[in-house]
Amino acid sequence: MSTEADPEPGVRASRGAGIAPLLTVGALLGIVVAVGLVAMTGGLGAVAGISDPGPLTTYGITVVRVAADLASAVCIGSLLLAAFLVPPQRSGTLAVDGYAAVRTAGRAAWAWFVFALTSVFFVAADGAGRPVTELLAPEVLINFVGAIEQPKAWLITSGIALLLVVGCRVVLTWGWTTVLFFVSVFGLIPVAVTGHSASGGSHDLATNSLLYHLLGAALWVGGLIALLAHGRRRGAYLTLAATRFSKIALVAWIVMALSGVVNALVRVAPGDLLTTDYGLLVLAKVVLLLMLGVFGQQQRSRSITGLRDGEGGGQLLRLAGVEVLIMLATIGLAAALARTPPPAEIAAQPSTVELLLGYELSGEPTFWTLLTAWRFDLIYGTAAIVLAGLYLAGVLRLRRRGDAWPVGRTWAWVLGCAMLLVATSSGIGRYSPSMFSMHMVSHMFLSMGVPVLLVLGGPVTLALRALQTAGRDAPPGPREWLLALVHSPVTRVLTNPVVATLLFVGSFYGLYYSGMFDSALNYHWAHLAMKAHFLLAGYVFYWPVIGIDPSPRRLPHLAKLGMVFASMPFHAFFGVTLMNMQTVIGEPFYRGLGLPWVEDLLLDQRTGGGIAWATGEIPVVIVMVALLVQWARADDREARRRDRREDVTGDQDLAAYNAMLKELASGNRRE
Template sequence: MPATGAPGKQPSGSVTTDSPAGAWSVATVVVTAGVTAFCLAMGLSALVPARTEIPGLPSAGQLTAVGLPAVKALFDLAAAATVGWLLAAAFLVPPQRSGVLDVGGYRAVRAASTAAAVWAAAALALIPLTLSDTMGRSLDVAMTPEWILRGLSVLGSLRAYLIVAVVAALIAVLARIVLAPGWAAVLLAGAAAAMLALADTGHSSQSGDHDVAVDSMIYHLIGVTVWVGGLIAFLGLARQRVKHLDVVARRYSAIALVAFVVVAVSGVANAWIRIAYLSDLWTTPYGRLVLAKFVLLVGLGAVGWWHRRRTLPAVSSGERGPLIRWATGEVLVMAATIGVAATLGRTATPPPSGAAPSDIALTLGYDLDGPPTFWSLLTQWRFDWVLGTAALVGAALYLVAVRRLRQRGDSWPVGRTVAWLLGCAALLVATSSGLGRYSAAQFSIHMIEHMGLGMVAPILLVLGGPVSLALRALPAAGRGQPPGLREGIVSALHSRFSRFITHPLVVFVLFIGSFYAVYFSPLFGTLMEAHLGHLLMKVHFLITGYLYYWVIIGVDPTPRRVPPYAKLALLIGALPFHAFFGLALMNGRNALAADHYNRLGLPWVTDLVGDQRLGGAIAWGATEIPLLIVLIALVAQWARSDQREADRTDRQADRDSDAELNAYNRMLAELAVRDHDRPDRRVEP
């Protein structure tokens, strides 16, 4: 990843320019959009009460009632603008050949800095407003330090807003010194991570099936911010007359199409969970807001289709007027949608139907039908909307890439395809079968899932060689053309971050150390308390396992060459740490995450420590099969390496008529003659 540089030296490059005022007149559109979202949320919240006031109970007051959704709308729009401008700098605007941001990208990160400052301020303002609304206290009381500290200690939503405020403030500062797309991508990842903290708050954390609600909210938040923010950034780039605007248009068009589908599907799924009866859509305030949001979404989809058919092709011929006019109107409609969504997030959902949920359903979001058996683990699936979707999408994209290679006459090893598909299947089974269903409720099942995510799936995925496939399937940028996705992958492989993260000692510490850091600290109990924490733990084990086995047996190119003996040392060196980890669990006397498991109160788990010891035995004995697979892969790699070296030697001998061998034979002959001529070297009988 190229280094950052001082912002005082503005990059040269790609704006063919309007005047500076004209280039940044999109700021007027953004401010208008912010005012629209703010006012619409305030007006709707005055018409649609969040809940029925009960006499005798404290009330937050009208200022909180209308101020909370209004500030939330501004918060959402600022988040979208931050993400959109960072997306533009990292992926939409082609950098210079040197890898440094051009003028368009530089202006994008500066705009992201301004948007992030507004985002941070809105997040801080939401802390007392949310506290006032939740506790039923007036805003002046909720703004006192004593109440804020008390609220932060008990309310996850307040902690989430504090996390967002800190991350947004860091982005606002760091975006001022970023001059490389790679670092813009790092800031973009930080912004996306901050959005995840909000997925487990509000309606998502309180509804039934809240595991599905949280997963769908993750998709919804990221999809909305990328779609809306990307359009704001694209409009700004069009006003700047950046070079390669047609390339930017094609890239944003593809991203916007995916984002629209994600937003539509996740929005329907999220609303479906909270709507008990179909009639709730038109008989309750919540349902009517859902319908209003749906109508606006359909309208935005129609406008997006118009863009793809009419305005985007005109960009290639240099005609920007229709694009700017339609994009300006689309941004304003998006702002109205954000205003409706902000009010929707505070409006009470329709009353649920059916019997009261069990303690298990309240904690996990779903019920468990008795103790786990081989048959129930095999058949009682509950699809993981994050990792299960990743497994299916990963398999589909891999097959598309293989098909593209074969269509142009290139071959791809069948074994790699089989390994990748088996890895995707292992990921799907570990997260979406009965293993995934019971893993959040029982430690021994959780350890089976952990071994599958941390060892089995990563080994198979690494053997699939996805990076090599991508580099062969993706088109290379022609001479004089802006770099594309293939060039971005190559740049990432050669970045300093990749060299650091794939250092043998680093991957060893990440892979082994995470076992002890997660399970033998309070972190495990904290992560198990919420679905989002459990999800983050699964993603962590999958990524660290992939990095570890990529360095040891990866068929993909790595940023640094690791000799075979070092790979073997990495593999053998992990064995005692694995064994000690399993033995420590088997000999433990205190149950890990006891509060979580006691709250579930599974009738078939009467001894938490006993189930934990079973999990330790699984961890201790589950390393043999992955170790055998890795050893076979290493031996096969070394055999192929020796064969390639022998073939290289043979080809060299054919080219120079065994010149190296003949020179060696002449040297031996000369040594023999020299020894024969020197009596002191002779051995007397």
Template structure:
């Protein structure tokens, strides 16, 4: 990577760097205290009523106010950890050898410290949660005997421990990594550390908890990337980082989408927990209105930031008439000052959210909620029919949104190619759009609605997600489209999306997951582990398990068919004959799984399905046998598609080989044919 730049600022000296680190540390302390103070103030407004509703003795002020402080400061730290890891991965370029430059290295060190703080907060949350539920003081709850006895009975303690585990793993990885690719692992671990809190709390219980939980996942992750990314960019600008203009431009694009995600998911989550009529009449509703106000302030600051301070900072990229750097320093300081103001508002918002999590929502008449609604989040009053499967929709905020986003992004790539005058096969576009439509149908139609309630419907959805949707998506050739539609960064320029895709394809991890044995074992073997190994009945009660299963079906199927159909560039090149062998070798195991499922002598997850108490009668064992038959027959459909795709590839491969031979013959005037004829002539003229 070319390190020379006429507009790059002079590297700061040691004293200046020490001052910058002091300012960053001071900002961290400031926003941490703001979060803690707001969390305490908000909690004090509803602490008495929360204790009364819980029906337990007062656990003392340490627990009452310590839990929201730990929640607020911890989630603020998680946002910083996630934002700085994203910054190191995508906002500033690494060096040519893949090692972080100074900006990325410092960001990862900040991510390590923030993850460590998040992990410590998670560990503190375990005894605090036990104290809160039991009514014991914090000093009693933290004793080893109480921790051991109560941990398995308090869901909040388990939530905090899983949070701590993921956060501490992220801290260790962020501290030891030096290369760009490993920053993706830190991003994944920090994101996973946010999931336990997103899947617990007010949103995980009562009616519509599927919508509430999914919206909270989007809300928390979007807010963390938004706030953490801003912190990382401000810290980088404060250090006069070389690529600060590029970093700000990239963050600005990401922040725009984060605002949309946070706003939409926040509205959905609020409406599922508090009806509009309760927003003014309850403490919970009024806190929601305060959060809305904070969001509007942040959105306004972001818009103003984008128009004024970011525009001024971007002007430094073309400011060649200021050799002393006075204008650049003023514009950078303006961006930093207003960035710090925005971070303070963010900190207050995180404190408000922490206090809101400790505030009882409006009371719900639980007697009117049916068992099936308590389990899956919504009512099912009638058995499935073709009409209900087709038209009784309930939008899945995670996978339904994913299907729409994938379709829109793909079509944008096609439009970009056509505007440039390039062609793109219409068949690939049709395949991709059909795959997205099928993903939307499998998760958001009546099929997705009945899937958690009946095993046979679940199996239809499973087969679509693992067999049919991935085949269509792979046939769409999204990687090839992206590599053609995205402009290369150019020699000496910072890497962009196109280079990130190529780096992922050629990474060691890409070669591992696309190894034929690994891909086939994960794809087929997971059926046996999930359904015949007892895992399904262990995890089916949890909403997180449904999300994880859908994600696993989709990703494992995509990787398998990416390898066996192979339209896109892949880490491994496999011949059509080998692809056919992989498919035929996997089929018997898939077919045997369906047969084994039909022949199982007991009902899988029987206790869960009976607890739903559906208002119509059906035989669970017969329903399971139908599910096994669906699994057995479902493998035939993608097999036909794969066979056709491989035949087409084989034909095109022969045609390419024939064209190469013809071009070679034109260049050497059929030298190979002439040589062959001479050989035959010599054999004919030889001694008899």
């Protein structure tokens, strides 16, 4: 967290102007590539039934999309640099380099806001098949925005960008800069979950893979641009920033490659790669990404070695500029790809079930079907595997240096990850969007089963022991970031007993009895959000109650017991009310599916209520047992501490107590 000048003299020798000219050239290159490819392929107008909105809308939407993507990447990358690549001051206030990056992010957020707001007009006109000039009237625009999902998504994105503009103007501390970074990443989601990937067959795989792809691209492209700007303004800690970004870039490239392959396989068959415009664009993008990945990683490795040897950052800045230009051309190609109809979208006519769920169902769910009918969830299934792998890697690191780690904690964490995988990727996860009873099984797993096991695993304690501590004068690293998260105001608020209980218990009633669940059933992104909420609400409730990790709020055991007992009646009452309801929750969606094995929707809902009532008691028993065991162990530890103190000091406390009684007795006799 030092604020001293960069001790690397070679870095300070690197001079250069800002990167605005480079970004201008790159943006023009991306626009030329995108417009040219759209003109060659015909764009979405090639799809039968879609009216031609005119050249201004057809090409304008592509230009605006390239500009918005570039602005979002610069904003996200600059906040990444300020939050994680360069250190703040020891007081937690941003250093000069971090503040400069935040200011750059603010300017990029302005551009993101303008182009996102402009996209509302163009996307609405494109969806309506009308020239954009006809939608300039507010009443006409409102009608089309209300009828089409993509303009709404761009409107939400523009609101997030405007929030970033304000935040970047007022933020001065590292903690709030980190919050702004995650807000900027969230700004990518609305457009991603409402595009072409979110409709048609296999839209669950297409949308999930696109989320990974956009996140990887934003971190890679934006991070490199921010690193280049940092070097051009001769910022401190260039070697540290380049080393950290090189690791992020490698992971981002792998994520982009894997998610891109999945997304392409969903949209185009291998036989169509060489025979369709969409397939040729996919191949071109793959080739560019491969070139960028290999070239970028090699040049960064050589440049970082040169920086450490005191050779200066000139080579890094020159090669990074070339890499940025190729990246922006790739952004233009991706924009053209988004405007080109996939072969599967033209030829396929998905059934109602596949259109609503993204996949077909093989028949009535049986015990065997739930065990074997797997459909891997790219978001939560991947999270389960990655979390289990990271935890085991941490345990292995402790074992190699001779430190012990309780086997029970390891089993709890691994079982929690396995339960997360089963709840989202097995037959339970496959059937949960189509039947209320199966949805309730998944809900109980995610909100009550998985969090209990995860908090018993003590992941924060393991990470703090496994991660290397930054030196006294060294910049903070992952261990310090984790400590800051645990003690942050956000974590303190979430783990407040009242807030945690309301989130955990109140979500049952707020989701199902307010109409939110009925609306959420129609959208894949809403299913992703519900799962995230179930996991988060369960984790922040059980963490201060039975968690192994130190909580921001240390509660006495009686208060922990009170939290558990306070939540029990609400769970039971929720299940009972579901079993006695006379109206069907989410009836239009379930009727639209028309599953032959769910003829009585009310009976299926009552089955879900019974599942909520019955399975809700099992985790409570586990929690009560764990809490009582922890309470007994805490008393044993306190007794052993008193015994050790008495072994050192003798019976001084007892002697002092007897002396006090004797003095009181003698005083009474004198009176």
